[in-house]
Amino acid sequence: SAVISQKPSRDICQRGTSLTIQCQVDSQVTMMFWYRQQPGQSLTLIATANQGSEATYESGFVIDKFPISRPNLTFSTLTVSNMSPEDSSIYLCSLSRDGANYGYTFGSGTRLTVV
């Protein structure tokens, strides 16, 4: 299965600043996703990162707040912009290979604390 390298693993940031999270995959994959997970909660899909085009955002998430890049099939970034304490969460990237029976592989997550 593909290996995802996600960084940073954690950060503490001042409100009003921005943080960019990177995910590097060791092979080409068609679909990459970005999730947020609040403590004790399940995963909330932020957006699907599309290679060479704008990301597809879920309801409640907008490009100005969470700009996403996907310059190729092995790399994606998520930026959390103009952060507030409410953005404190775990952010995870995920990938899916083609084929109905392939599951999803996750990066190790970025624990963000906004102070």
Added chain:
Amino acid sequence: RKEVEQDPGPFNVPEGATVAFNCTYSNSASQSFFWYRQDCRKEPKLLMSVYSSGNEDGRFTAQLNRASQYISLLIRDSKLSDSATYLCVERGGSYIPTFGRGTSLIVHP
């Protein structure tokens, strides 16, 4: 709205017990199903896929009931190391997954 529902638990069982979780889904067009395990402060990891014919992997058995739109996970001979949150996942034709909120399992000595 596509929903995946799970009992959040926690299920608190002694070592050696058999425990079962169910997960219901609303999207009748769902094509694939999975069970994930998530340990505290870790990312989710694929436990097993769920096939129409059911599948078994050691102490773990997964079943799919399309007529009633639920999937199940059975854990036999529970170990302390099985303590985790178990996430149910369904995927439709778009390959975008829907995750349940997870079921917490605590196995005690």
